[in-house]
Amino acid sequence: MLTVDRVSKVYRTGAFGTNQLTAVQDVSFDINPGEVVSLIGESGSGKTTIGKMVLRLASITSGTITLDGVDISTYRGRGLKNYYRHVQGVFQDPFSSFNPIFKADRVFAMLKGQYFSSMGRDAWQHKVEAALDAVRLDPAAVVNKYPHQLSGGQLQRLLIARALLLDIKVLVADEIISMLDASTRIDVLNLLAELKADGLGILFVTHDLALGNYISDKTVILQKGVMVETGETTAVFTDPQHPYTQQLLASVPRLDRRWQK
Amino acid sequence: MGRYLGRKGLIYALTLFVAVTINWMLPRFMPGDPISDMVSRAGLRDPEAAARMQAYYENLFGLDVPIWQQYLNYWGSLFSWPPDLGISMWSFPRPVGDLVMGALPYTLALLIPAILLSWYVGNKLGALAARRKALDNTVLPVSYLLTATPYMWLAILLVWFGGMQLGWFPSSRAYSGNLVPEFSMSFIGSLALHWVLPFLSLFLVALGGWAIGMRNLVIYELESDYSNYLGALGAPPRLIRKYAFRNAMLPQITGLALQLGVVLTGNIVTEVVFNYPGLGLLLLNAITSTDFFLLQGIVLFVVIGVLICNFVIDIVYVWVDPRTRTGLQGASA
Amino acid sequence: MTDMKSSPAGRSGAAAPAPDPASAAPGQTATTDPLGAAPALAGRRRSEMLYFALRNPKVILGLSVIVAFLLFGLLGPLFSEFGPRERNAGPLGAAPSSDFWLGTTWTGQDVFTQLAHGTRATFQVALMAAAISAFIGMTMGFVAGYRGGRLDEILMMITNIVLVLPVFVVVIVVTAYLGISNTATQALVIGLFNWTWVARAVRAQTLSLRARDFVDLARLSGVRTLSIIRREIAPNMASYLVMTFILLFAGAIVFAATLDFLNLGPRGGMSLGLMLQQANQQAAMSLGLWWWFVFPGAAITAITGSAYLTNVGLDEVFNPKLREM
Numbered sequence: 001m002l003t004v005d006r007v008s009k010v011y012r013t014g015a016f017g018t019n020q021l022t023a024v025q026d027v028s029f030d031i032n033p034g035e036v037v038s039l040i041g042e043s044g045s046g047k048t049t050i051g052k053m054v055l056r057l058a059s060i061t062s063g064t065i066t067l068d069g070v071d072i073s074t075y076r077g078r079g080l081k082n083y084y085r086h087v088q089g090v091f092q093d094p095f096s097s098f099n100p101i102f103k104a105d106r107v108f109a110m111l112k113g114q115y116f117s118s119m120g121r122d123a124w125q126h127k128v129e130a131a132l133d134a135v136r137l138d139p140a141a142v143v144n145k146y147p148h149q150l151s152g153g154q155l156q157r158l159l160i161a162r163a164l165l166l167d168i169k170v171l172v173a174d175e176i177i178s179m180l181d182a183s184t185r186i187d188v189l190n191l192l193a194e195l196k197a198d199g200l201g202i203l204f205v206t207h208d209l210a211l212g213n214y215i216s217d218k219t220v221i222l223q224k225g226v227m228v229e230t231g232e233t234t235a236v237f238t239d240p241q242h243p244y245t246q247q248l249l250a251s252v253p254r255l256d257r258r259w260q261k
Numbered sequence: 262m263g264r265y266l267g268r269k270g271l272i273y274a275l276t277l278f279v280a281v282t283i284n285w286m287l288p289r290f291m292p293g294d295p296i297s298d299m300v301s302r303a304g305l306r307d308p309e310a311a312a313r314m315q316a317y318y319e320n321l322f323g324l325d326v327p328i329w330q331q332y333l334n335y336w337g338s339l340f341s342w343p344p345d346l347g348i349s350m351w352s353f354p355r356p357v358g359d360l361v362m363g364a365l366p367y368t369l370a371l372l373i374p375a376i377l378l379s380w381y382v383g384n385k386l387g388a389l390a391a392r393r394k395a396l397d398n399t400v401l402p403v404s405y406l407l408t409a410t411p412y413m414w415l416a417i418l419l420v421w422f423g424g425m426q427l428g429w430f431p432s433s434r435a436y437s438g439n440l441v442p443e444f445s446m447s448f449i450g451s452l453a454l455h456w457v458l459p460f461l462s463l464f465l466v467a468l469g470g471w472a473i474g475m476r477n478l479v480i481y482e483l484e485s486d487y488s489n490y491l492g493a494l495g496a497p498p499r500l501i502r503k504y505a506f507r508n509a510m511l512p513q514i515t516g517l518a519l520q521l522g523v524v525l526t527g528n529i530v531t532e533v534v535f536n537y538p539g540l541g542l543l544l545l546n547a548i549t550s551t552d553f554f555l556l557q558g559i560v561l562f563v564v565i566g567v568l569i570c571n572f573v574i575d576i577v578y579v580w581v582d583p584r585t586r587t588g589l590q591g592a593s594a
Numbered sequence: 595m596t597d598m599k600s601s602p603a604g605r606s607g608a609a610a611p612a613p614d615p616a617s618a619a620p621g622q623t624a625t626t627d628p629l630g631a632a633p634a635l636a637g638r639r640r641s642e643m644l645y646f647a648l649r650n651p652k653v654i655l656g657l658s659v660i661v662a663f664l665l666f667g668l669l670g671p672l673f674s675e676f677g678p679r680e681r682n683a684g685p686l687g688a689a690p691s692s693d694f695w696l697g698t699t700w701t702g703q704d705v706f707t708q709l710a711h712g713t714r715a716t717f718q719v720a721l722m723a724a725a726i727s728a729f730i731g732m733t734m735g736f737v738a739g740y741r742g743g744r745l746d747e748i749l750m751m752i753t754n755i756v757l758v759l760p761v762f763v764v765v766i767v768v769t770a771y772l773g774i775s776n777t778a779t780q781a782l783v784i785g786l787f788n789w790t791w792v793a794r795a796v797r798a799q800t801l802s803l804r805a806r807d808f809v810d811l812a813r814l815s816g817v818r819t820l821s822i823i824r825r826e827i828a829p830n831m832a833s834y835l836v837m838t839f840i841l842l843f844a845g846a847i848v849f850a851a852t853l854d855f856l857n858l859g860p861r862g863g864m865s866l867g868l869m870l871q872q873a874n875q876q877a878a879m880s881l882g883l884w885w886w887f888v889f890p891g892a893a894i895t896a897i898t899g900s901a902y903l904t905n906v907g908l909d910e911v912f913n914p915k916l917r918e919m
């Protein structure tokens with residue numbers, strides 16, 4: 001469905017782009033319906049950048065990303081808007097995802113204005129409530145509130161609910177779990193599992209190996225923008241080929257063992 | 262550091278290019294015919310003289326060659342030495358360069374002390390006001406009043422009050438009419454007396470701005486996280502104030518470059534009010550007598566002067582701000 | 595952003611709050627990064643901010659004076675039976691009296707009439723010029739900051755060039771050649787040259803707002819670039835934009851007055867700067883006709899001073915940190 005093919009990203013900084021920084025280099029993978037692909041790598045390895053390229057928020061320096069065979073970089077205007085009907089994202093930092101001077105549920109209103117302008121008020125109300133229900137949010141607790149009046153977990157779930165309002169095929173979930181406490185975390189993971197069962201493809205960005213192992217079908221391991229290992233999650237986790245992956249797996253603290261000198 | 266200055270240098274070069282180009286374009290592409298305009302305004306009785314003048318100016322403008330060549334010639338005449346800025350109309354037949362050079366010392370004598378002293382005193386006052394509430398309550402309103410005062414109005418008030426009502430200082434020209442420029446006590450004394458009021462008018466208005474700026478910056482720095490941090494570490498208040506003052510200095514140096522144009526404007530109107538024979542008065546004369554050569558000569562001169570000052574300030578900035586020296590992104594252009 | 599801190603268009607512009615015709619000082623009152631105010635604004639309703647703003651004594655005083663002058667400019671001319679340039683309207687060079695409230699000029703023009711007409715013209719020019727500068731500066735700033743990249747470099751290069759150009763002198767040549775025929779032309783010329791610090795400041799703010807995820811989220815919601823700038827970014831710096839406009843207004847008043855004082859203003863009308871020009875040229879100072887030049891100068895000072903005062907007050911409202919002091 002979504003195919004990332006030898007994609008690279010070079011950021012240009014400094015006066016007239018004199019400094020270059022290769023954030024992502026020759027990364028390839030694909031996401032099929034009902035499949036969770038986890039993108040694992042240390043901080044700065046280019047995970048968010050890949051997510052942004054999939055979401056057309058960052059330009060692709062080389063390589064192609066296609067959705068159902070169509071190169072996504074060709075979308076403009078209406079086409080792009082239609083693309084976003086099918087591909088949505090939830091970002092790493094929920095606090096920065098909301099405009100601080102407006103109420104949090106404005107993110108819904110924005111979608112209504114752009115995609116459901118003809119829908120009646122009541123129908124829309126129902127749709128939003130269903131989405132909030134899906135992420136286990138009580139509408140009364142979140143509607144008509146400003147972002148700073150809500151918790152990180154509530155905001156994060158609002159963003160997921162927002163994505164659910166559209167008929168999405170692919171969801172880019174950029175470290176959406178890291179802000180949550182253990183019990184909400186399980187709730188959200190279960191929610192993702194349900195969505196996956198309904199046929200949603202998920203790009204699950206994380207630096208937490210255990211989470212990646214828990215949820216994903218396929219795993220991509222990134223190191224400094226380069227894809228060092230990729231394959232079925234079980235294969236990658238039981239029989240890592242690349243020394244970096246081996247080292248990563250060896251350095252995970254285990255729940256069942258205590259730290260010893 | 263080299264990179265920072267290089268970038269600035271590029272901007273200055275482009276600025277010069279733009280200014281020269283505007284200067285070159287205006288008389289050529291404006292509606293109407295500035296040359297005949299100028300000649301007819303010169304009011305020569307003798308038609309033959311007028312024709313000669315017309316021919317002279319057309320030749321000077323170099324209108325007989327292709328337009329791109331006119332443009333290159335224009336640059337060429339600027340870079341010859343001494344720069345050929347044409348002949349003034351208003352003070353025919355003196356070269357524009359001479360007139361500008363004659364006026365320059367008077368302008369510099371006003372501007373340089375006014376800029377430097379107002380900057381120094383203003384910063385001192387502002388830093389003091391940031392510390393003492395009582396002082397702040399007077400310094401701040403007075404500073405705002407001064408900064409809101411248009412230069413020409415303060416100049417007019419000074420002429421009226423200091424010159425006419427009190428009669429303490431002469432309020433017109435740069436020296437008494439009965440003296441000729443020479444190196445004598447009486448002449449220098451006369452120069453000094455005539456200098457006081459125009460200087461004051463420039464100094465006072467600029468002073469207010471610097472004081473407000475410094476006060477706000479120091480307060481801002483004192484409130485900043487690192488000041489609080491230093492305080493929490495038990496650093497003496499004096500040390501914290503010293504750091505705050507040093508940090509506040511940097512924007513004030515940049516501000517100096519930004520304010521150049523403002524003080525320059527103030528200088529023009531001040532000279533007009535005091536009839537002070539500097540570039541500003543010359544500029545007014547060029548305007549009223551529609552002497553375009555003189556006008557353009559002055560403008561080019563001023564632009565180049567401002568660019569040089571900017572460059573000097575940049576060098577001072579690099580010298581003061583360690584970030585630009587080590588190549589960190591301190592001050593980008 | 596270390597850049598912003600040391601750049602003149604950032605807070606450092608605070609250094610230079612002169613009522614500068616040439617390159618107006620930016621946030622002279624904005625002692626802090628206005629963005630710092632955003633979290634404080636967060637969640638507070640816009641009307642609430644307005645409520646606080648309108649209760650700040652400095653804002654009240656500043657705005658009242660400005661509005662008073664505006665009304666004077668609008669209604670004043672109706673109370674006068676003379677034209678602003680009408681000679682021998684009264685005795686020559688008469689001091690203020692019950693007949694001629696603000697006295698008369700050397701040629702017997704009524705100073706009150708001139709002041710009323712002059713104030714009106716001054717407001718016209720300053721508001722138009724400020725609107726033009728704000729439009730250019732904000733457009734440049736928003737586009738450069740939002741788009742980034744090559745376009746940003748080019749726009750900022752242009753901005754920096756105009757910034758070092760001694761604008762006032764350039765405007766003098768331009769007006770000397772073209773001749774200014776009416777207030778609209780004058781406003782246009784002032785507006786065209788007086789936007790640089792706005793562009794730089796708005797760009798710096800846009801740059802930092804643009805990096806926030808809510809902008810990306812708006813893009814994911816199919817919102818167009820222009821709407822994102824208008825509805826997501828600009829509201830976050832609304833207070834700053836208001837203060838910018840007020841400063842531009844004050845700057846334009848002095849700029850126009852200075853042009854008029856050099857007799858480069860519109861011909862035929864009357865303005866505060868022109869009153870000063872005529873007073874100076876006809877030696878009102880040596881004749882002792884103080885009412886001729888004191889009133890117009892005081893009017894300019896009062897209007898610009900009140901604009902600054904309003905901004906200081908607004909800054910206190912929007913940056914509560916300062917309010918506590």
Ligand SMILES: Nc1ncnc2c1ncn2[C@@H]1O[C@H](COP(=O)(O)OP(=O)(O)OP(=O)(O)O)[C@@H](O)[C@H]1O
Nearest residue numbers: 011013021023042043044045046047048049050207
């Ligand atoms: N807009 C940008 N301009 C320049 N460089 C950038 C930009 N965004 C990211 N980078 C650089 O690209 C590299 C990859 O960044 P990215 O945000 O994709 O990392 P990440 O894997 O998501 O890290 P984290 O786990 O901390 O979120 C980093 O070195 C970062 O500094």
Ligand SMILES: [Mg+2]
Nearest residue numbers: 047048049092
């Ligand atoms: Mg990331």
